Amino acid sequence: MDTAPPSALPSAATPGKTEGLRDRKRRETMQRIADTGLRLFMENGFEATTLDAIAAAAGIARRTFFYYFKSKEDVLLAWQGSGFVEAIGPALRQEPTDQSPLAAARHCLLTLVARFETKVAIAADALLRSTETLRARKLAKMVDMERDLAQVMAERWPDRPPEDVRMAAMLAIGALRLAQEDWRRDHAAHPDTARPLADHLNATFALLDRQVPPVQGEERP
Amino acid sequence: MDTAPPSALPSAATPGKTEGLRDRKRRETMQRIADTGLRLFMENGFEATTLDAIAAAAGIARRTFFYYFKSKEDVLLAWQGSGFVEAIGPALRQEPTDQSPLAAARHCLLTLVARFETKVAIAADALLRSTETLRARKLAKMVDMERDLAQVMAERWPDRPPEDVRMAAMLAIGALRLAQEDWRRDHAAHPDTARPLADHLNATFALLDRQVPPVQGEERP
DNA sequence: TCCAATATCGCACTCAGTGCGAATTTACGC
DNA sequence: GCGTAAATTCGCACTGAGTGCGATATTGGA
Structure with a gap:
């Protein structure tokens, strides 16, 4: 839905290497969470949107969310x-x-x-x-x-x-x-x-x- | 223990009036919470200090804390x-x-x-x-x-x-x-x-x- | 003294965030 | 291919902040 990508993945970036499958999936998942989060925030407001809602809509487990973002705020901050x-x-x-x-x-x-x-x-x-x-x-x-x-x-x-x-x-x-x-x-x-x-x-x-x-x-x- | 008083009570200040007993007690309670909070923060750190600890040490119920401060952060911010x-x-x-x-x-x-x-x-x-x-x-x-x-x-x-x-x-x-x-x-x-x-x-x-x-x-x- | 406002409190609840560890998937050297 | 190490996903149970509701007590003032 959106265009501009958030950044800053957990582990350090590998400058010269070609991006493997793993990195691509990770980037995609993070992007999906960010997209979903922003969409839900826009629809229902920031506070009214729960973590579980974001996780569910993004197709990941609640616990996995925190593997990608430190907090709910960080999803919005990434934008x-x-x-x-x-x-x-x-x-x-x-x-x-x-x-x-x-x-x-x-x-x-x-x-x-x-x-x-x-x-x-x-x-x-x-x-x-x-x-x-x-x-x-x-x-x-x-x-x-x-x-x-x-x-x-x-x-x-x-x-x-x-x-x-x-x-x-x-x-x-x-x-x-x-x-x-x-x-x-x-x-x-x-x-x-x-x-x-x-x-x-x-x-x-x-x-x-x-x-x-x-x-x-x-x-x- | 401390000197400088935090400010901003819930209701608006009454400029001209002489301060009644009620207002004094309120100010005292708020001050006591702020003092206790700062002391505990200094002793154990901000995150390690729970609301319950502050409330207990200040001699008020947990619920009453939120009658005086909107959040734990606000106690520190008041300083x-x-x-x-x-x-x-x-x-x-x-x-x-x-x-x-x-x-x-x-x-x-x-x-x-x-x-x-x-x-x-x-x-x-x-x-x-x-x-x-x-x-x-x-x-x-x-x-x-x-x-x-x-x-x-x-x-x-x-x-x-x-x-x-x-x-x-x-x-x-x-x-x-x-x-x-x-x-x-x-x-x-x-x-x-x-x-x-x-x-x-x-x-x-x-x-x-x-x-x-x-x-x-x-x-x- | 009685009334209304203020203050205190308890209870139950939602939700964010964490620790732990198990299960799964991927990368990579052999 | 195969096996191992690392990265990823997930579930569960837990702590702690903050809120809604309503009951009770206390105070200021008519």
């Missing part, structure tokens, strides 16, 4: 932007280093955001707001993204002091979060004429620039 | 900086408005941080890092602070565009979060010679200024 979290590191590695880390982050976030603004991601995001702990865990994921971002930045801009790149990562993810809030509000107020997330992200970064204009060889894209 | 979250709004209202919102936030955070760097707050904070959901919910609380901050800023600097003050609030709380990370790392590495949180907060704001120098009538304190 967090449908791979956005995992894509951001690699995306930043593609960026040229003749721009500032913040400008690079801005550019690659704009690209990613456009790629991941799908129906499924939007539905999952709405569900992510239905519970206190889910809202909280989404924030935790953004902090994870911030850490990854800072990590990659530190690798690619080794000349810049680490505190600077960490600050840049914080600014970038903070801007992303504010932009997402605006975007959601926009959609709630004008469901038809709402602008894409990328627009809001641009506006938020522009705001950041204004409040805090670029320095030292930073350019605006 | 979040021991009132820091609630103090930030009022503190910002005291700040003069001839400085920029960000500068004001910086100043009042510096003050608060010094006031709330207590043994209890530190212990509670360590416990808040022992579980994924607790970590996440702490972040959620910081976002709540960000919202409150933006709210008060909007009231007190009505001339500034709301997006600007929200961005300023994001920057301030983001800086607070990074500073707290540094401070914790500092304590982990040099338990004896570690610098106070206020120092790290100063450093982080300085970094923010550098990455993003102040504009438009902003001054450094």
Whole structure:
């Protein structure tokens, strides 16, 4: 039914090897659980959907569910932007280093955001707001993204002091979060004429620039 | 045993009235639960401490616990900086408005941080890092602070565009979060010679200024 | 003093998540 | 092919958090 695949299987990935039957089945099962879970969540809500319902609908035993996911929440979390979290590191590695880390982050976030603004991601995001702990865990994921971002930045801009790149990562993810809030509000107020997330992200970064204009060889894209 | 009181009772506060016996007992009971909970958490860890243990040690029935707290997590969350979250709004209202919102936030955070760097707050904070959901919910609380901050800023600097003050609030709380990370790392590495949180907060704001120098009538304190 | 609101409590229940271990399936070297 | 080790699936029983319901006690105020 759905397109974008969740990630992160229990055991470590085997990079070079060709994927055997075992791995394929595992991936398929995990995907099936994730699909089923999201579908049931959308139909009945997150809390009203029991683990047993997911397991039954996915054709596995209750106990097997926990072999693939640590918790019910993790099923939904796996749809967090449908791979956005995992894509951001690699995306930043593609960026040229003749721009500032913040400008690079801005550019690659704009690209990613456009790629991941799908129906499924939007539905999952709405569900992510239905519970206190889910809202909280989404924030935790953004902090994870911030850490990854800072990590990659530190690798690619080794000349810049680490505190600077960490600050840049914080600014970038903070801007992303504010932009997402605006975007959601926009959609709630004008469901038809709402602008894409990328627009809001641009506006938020522009705001950041204004409040805090670029320095030292930073350019605006 | 402890000093700082958790807050937020079930029913709304009665501002002008003198506090009757009923209210006092309620506050006492809630405080006793919070104290007992924190003590047991510190002794045995968060997950190893059951609700029944807290209820028994606090001298109440298991069912009564849920009359005061929504969940076990909330007992610990109530110690979040021991009132820091609630103090930030009022503190910002005291700040003069001839400085920029960000500068004001910086100043009042510096003050608060010094006031709330207590043994209890530190212990509670360590416990808040022992579980994924607790970590996440702490972040959620910081976002709540960000919202409150933006709210008060909007009231007190009505001339500034709301997006600007929200961005300023994001920057301030983001800086607070990074500073707290540094401070914790500092304590982990040099338990004896570690610098106070206020120092790290100063450093982080300085970094923010550098990455993003102040504009438009902003001054450094 | 009586009434209504608040507070305390017990009971039974649902559901998430875990520990243990058995049964099954797959990968892989021989 | 064959056998072994590892990975996967599953059932069962258990703990513990949180809820719904309703009964009882306590308190504030008319």
